[in-house]
Amino acid sequence: MNDPRGDHLSVVVDLSPTQWHLSALQPPANVYPLPLSSFLSQLLAFLNSHMACKHENTLAVFGALPGKSVMLYSSTNPAKNLQVMDSNSYPPFKLVDTTVVTRTAEELDALGDPDEEEPLGLVGAMTKALCYINRITLPPAQIPGKKQGISNSLVMPEPRILVLSVSPDHATSYIPIMNSIFSAQKLKVTIDVCQLYGPETVFLQQAAHLTGGSYIHLERRDALLQYLIMSFLPPPSIRKVLSVPTQDKIDFRAACFCHKTIVDVGFVCSVCLSIFCQPVPVCSTCRTKFPIKTLQRLNASRPPPNATNTTRTTTGTPVPQSASNPTTPALTQPTSTNGSSVHRPAQARSSLSQQSSM
Amino acid sequence: MATLPPQQDEGHHSLLPFLQSQSHTTLTRLYQRPSSCLSIFRLLRPVEKQLIMNLLWLESAIDAAKMAAWVTRENKKAYDDALHALVRVHVVPAPKDGKLALNQTFKSSFRQALTGGGTSGSFGVIFDNGEKRLPFTIEELDSYALERWETILHYMVSSGSDQKPTKPSQGVLYLLERRKLMSKFYGDTLQITSAGFQFLLHTPHAQLWDLLLQYLHMAEERQMDLVEVLGFLFMLSTMELGKEYATDHLSETQKAMLEDLRDYGLILQKKPSARRFSPTRLATTLTSSSPPLPTSAGTSSGPQEGFIVLETNYRLYAYTDNPLQTAVLNLFVSLKYRFPNLVVGSITRDSVKKALLNGITADQMISYLTTHAHPQMRKNNPLIPVTVQDQIRLWELEKNRLRSDEGYLYTSFASQADYDYVLKYAKELGVVLWESPMKRCFFGSMTGHANIRGFIERRTNANGA
Numbered sequence: 001m002n003d004p005r006g007d008h009l010s011v012v013v014d015l016s017p018t019q020w021h022l023s024a025l026q027p028p029a030n031v032y033p034l035p036l037s038s039f040l041s042q043l044l045a046f047l048n049s050h051m052a053c054k055h056e057n058t059l060a061v062f063g064a065l066p067g068k069s070v071m072l073y074s075s076t077n078p079a080k081n082l083q084v085m086d087s088n089s090y091p092p093f094k095l096v097d098t099t100v101v102t103r104t105a106e107e108l109d110a111l112g113d114p115d116e117e118e119p120l121g122l123v124g125a126m127t128k129a130l131c132y133i134n135r136i137t138l139p140p141a142q143i144p145g146k147k148q149g150i151s152n153s154l155v156m157p158e159p160r161i162l163v164l165s166v167s168p169d170h171a172t173s174y175i176p177i178m179n180s181i182f183s184a185q186k187l188k189v190t191i192d193v194c195q196l197y198g199p200e201t202v203f204l205q206q207a208a209h210l211t212g213g214s215y216i217h218l219e220r221r222d223a224l225l226q227y228l229i230m231s232f233l234p235p236p237s238i239r240k241v242l243s244v245p246t247q248d249k250i251d252f253r254a255a256c257f258c259h260k261t262i263v264d265v266g267f268v269c270s271v272c273l274s275i276f277c278q279p280v281p282v283c284s285t286c287r288t289k290f291p292i293k294t295l296q297r298l299n300a301s302r303p304p305p306n307a308t309n310t311t312r313t314t315t316g317t318p319v320p321q322s323a324s325n326p327t328t329p330a331l332t333q334p335t336s337t338n339g340s341s342v343h344r345p346a347q348a349r350s351s352l353s354q355q356s357s358m
Numbered sequence: 359m360a361t362l363p364p365q366q367d368e369g370h371h372s373l374l375p376f377l378q379s380q381s382h383t384t385l386t387r388l389y390q391r392p393s394s395c396l397s398i399f400r401l402l403r404p405v406e407k408q409l410i411m412n413l414l415w416l417e418s419a420i421d422a423a424k425m426a427a428w429v430t431r432e433n434k435k436a437y438d439d440a441l442h443a444l445v446r447v448h449v450v451p452a453p454k455d456g457k458l459a460l461n462q463t464f465k466s467s468f469r470q471a472l473t474g475g476g477t478s479g480s481f482g483v484i485f486d487n488g489e490k491r492l493p494f495t496i497e498e499l500d501s502y503a504l505e506r507w508e509t510i511l512h513y514m515v516s517s518g519s520d521q522k523p524t525k526p527s528q529g530v531l532y533l534l535e536r537r538k539l540m541s542k543f544y545g546d547t548l549q550i551t552s553a554g555f556q557f558l559l560h561t562p563h564a565q566l567w568d569l570l571l572q573y574l575h576m577a578e579e580r581q582m583d584l585v586e587v588l589g590f591l592f593m594l595s596t597m598e599l600g601k602e603y604a605t606d607h608l609s610e611t612q613k614a615m616l617e618d619l620r621d622y623g624l625i626l627q628k629k630p631s632a633r634r635f636s637p638t639r640l641a642t643t644l645t646s647s648s649p650p651l652p653t654s655a656g657t658s659s660g661p662q663e664g665f666i667v668l669e670t671n672y673r674l675y676a677y678t679d680n681p682l683q684t685a686v687l688n689l690f691v692s693l694k695y696r697f698p699n700l701v702v703g704s705i706t707r708d709s710v711k712k713a714l715l716n717g718i719t720a721d722q723m724i725s726y727l728t729t730h731a732h733p734q735m736r737k738n739n740p741l742i743p744v745t746v747q748d749q750i751r752l753w754e755l756e757k758n759r760l761r762s763d764e765g766y767l768y769t770s771f772a773s774q775a776d777y778d779y780v781l782k783y784a785k786e787l788g789v790v791l792w793e794s795p796m797k798r799c800f801f802g803s804m805t806g807h808a809n810i811r812g813f814i815e816r817r818t819n820a821n822g823a
Binding site: 052054088 | 411477484
């Protein structure tokens with residue numbers, strides 16, 4: 001009751017039909033099958049819990065669909081045409097539940113042909129969530145032509161984004177995800193990530209790490225709601241008292257700018273810090289030309305293609321240089337891995353820098 | 359007279375001590391309603407809320423140690439406090455064998471509140487009028503609530519003067535008298551008390567709960583079923599503004615409450631006998647911490663937020679035409695001019711002294727000025743000019759030049775050494791209030807007297823022997 005302002009939570013839900021189909025398969029394909037319907041009911045309980053915590057708490061739900069992203073619900077302008085009243089439920093909860101369920105069903109029905117699925121609009125949804133937060137956190141005083149109304153009460157103290165993902169990484173979305181992370185850092189938005197199905201995602205791990213959020217790869221999928229409530233419900237102020245799980249290992253690998261593949265070893269342009277998976281004569285971003293000699297030496301020092309390091313993650317407690325230098329988050333990482341095969345490119349990278357800076 | 363228990367814990371809602379004083383059975387009956395669970399949950403502190411949430415969906419009890427493992431080391435105390443507070447309102451039964459779980463009734467009702475369903479009807483039954491008559495608009499409700507509430511406050515504030523404001527209903531007057539905000543000093547007319555002056559400077563939210571708490575205490579005396587009363591208040595707090603609810607499903611106690619709540623401005627009914635009622639903003643924001651009370655809702659009377667500009671030369675400009683706000687300011691400001699939308703006055707020694715005499719403290723004045731400061735003032739840091747703040751505090755200190763303590767004066771020590779020896783002992787006990795080495799005497803408080811006397815006697819005996 002101390003802070004008269006509410007907390008804001010934006011939830012980004014991954015609604016990829018293929019992945020949800022796979023997720024719903026019975027054992028032995030999944031130890032704990034989780035169909036979309038049961039996920040939704042647990043999600044709604046979680047959303048209601050957030051709304052229950054404070055009268056002023058605000059909520060927005062975004063859906064990431066193949067090829068597009070939509071806003072499913074927002075508490076600032078809820079769909080007014082839904083007049084479902086029921087003496088057994090709290091009206092705001094009822095409104096959230098019906099809106100999210102009907103909108104999700106609408107969007108999924110509108111998808112049509114499921115044969116060829118476009119890449120997921122996860123970044124779009126995250127960006128929309130960031131834009132939305134930016135809009136609601138903007139003090140109304142700065143909106144021209146609008147009388148100062150409830151100025152301070154609208155500024156959210158701790159906006160958060162929760163990404164509920166079921167899809168693996170799309171290497172093409174590396175740069176946009178990194179950019180949204182930077183915007184989130186600037187807005188002081190915490191990004192929490194819960195990977196419900198499939199492999200760990202490199203980019204979302206980084207998103208959670210760099211914004212001070214929590215990343216969870218769900219193992220006991222039958223206990224989804226408990227995970228959500230214990231890890232993602234408390235706002236940052238409470239996380240100081242009741243800690244939430246954090247990552248003990250973070251995959252800091254980046255995707256190269258040329259082929260959009262996730263690389264263990266990268267080559268970084270010394271001028272603009274673009275990442276490449278192989279030595280290039282000209283940087284495609286800033287057009288810097290590198291000497292032929294350097295290229296040859298770098299090529300010679302590259303590890304053979306099949307002998308790439310099998311340990312793909314930087315285990316232990318890496319000290320991410322990216323955290324201290326947010327403008328070049330992933331660029332310095334490839335060299336921080338272990339093993340001898342990584343050592344040579346590290347030298348190579350520095351020699352590239354030396355060469356081109358001469 | 360059931361006095362209000364003082365607010366013990368920082369940040370606790372004023373209702374919680376009242377809930378803590380209730381029996382286990384009463385609370386368990388209250389927890390049978392999902393709407394009450396939700397409202398009580400909202401009154402708790404953040405860590406307590408999170409603890410409830412953590413336990414809510416667990417089917418079996420969990421080891422207390424397991425839950426404590428989530429607590430960061432430096433905040434162990436906050437966690438223990440939270441757990442203790444939950445035990446006191448019986449949301450969590452006292453841990454047995456190191457196991458933690460929620461009260462079974464609370465758990466099932468709160469789950470129902472979050473997921474909907476059930477047949478309790480605890481969130482109010484909508485009145486289906488078949489589109490015959492339109493319900494009240496939100497503006498109508500706001501202006502009604504505001505009018506009711508300001509009538510009460512205005513009556514209080516002008517009771518000392520010769521103005522004759524509209525009288526609130528008899529029930530309200532009785533409530534004010536019982537809460538000792540007003541009392542009959544002489545004759546039959548009610549006069550505002552010093553508690554009443556302090557009350558006026560509180561936020562509307564605090565004022566409302568203050569009166570409702572008194573109402574609850576009175577309900578206890580009137581043999582009303584507390585569960586029904588509290589349950590109805592909580593039901594109101596979860597209702598939706600601008601909707602009409604049916605009275606058919608209310609119990610007799612709750613129907614009897616309708617009249618009282620109408621007087622306070624919490625609900626609006628067309629006729630006392632009407633079969634429906636609409637909650638106002640006062641009711642629907644009961645469990646929220648923000649002040650979206652009628653004054654801030656954009657009604658004509660009074661500005662939306664801060665309206666006071668205070669300068670370093672003690673001059674005060676209040677952009678308001680609201681008689682209540684003017685009257686409240688008049689408590690500690692000497693007003694000079696009045697314009698259609700502006701009141702000018704200054705804070706003087708006399709005006710502050712008058713307020714202090716009425717029992718208003720300096721801190722209350724400063725906090726009133728702070729909460730109602732004009733947005734222009736918010737650019738200043740500190741918000742209220744330091745000179746003015748300090749001066750108001752100094753004027754308060756002037757009042758406290760004399761302090762009385764009961765105790766004993768120790769004099770006529772035989773030698774300086776004796777004096778020093780006893781004084782040293784008394785200082786170790788921490789009971790010396792005043793000392794004068796010149797006159798070889800000192801003054802000790804009551805509590806230390808027995809010890810000092812014994813000490814002196816022992817010493818005299820030892821010397822004599």
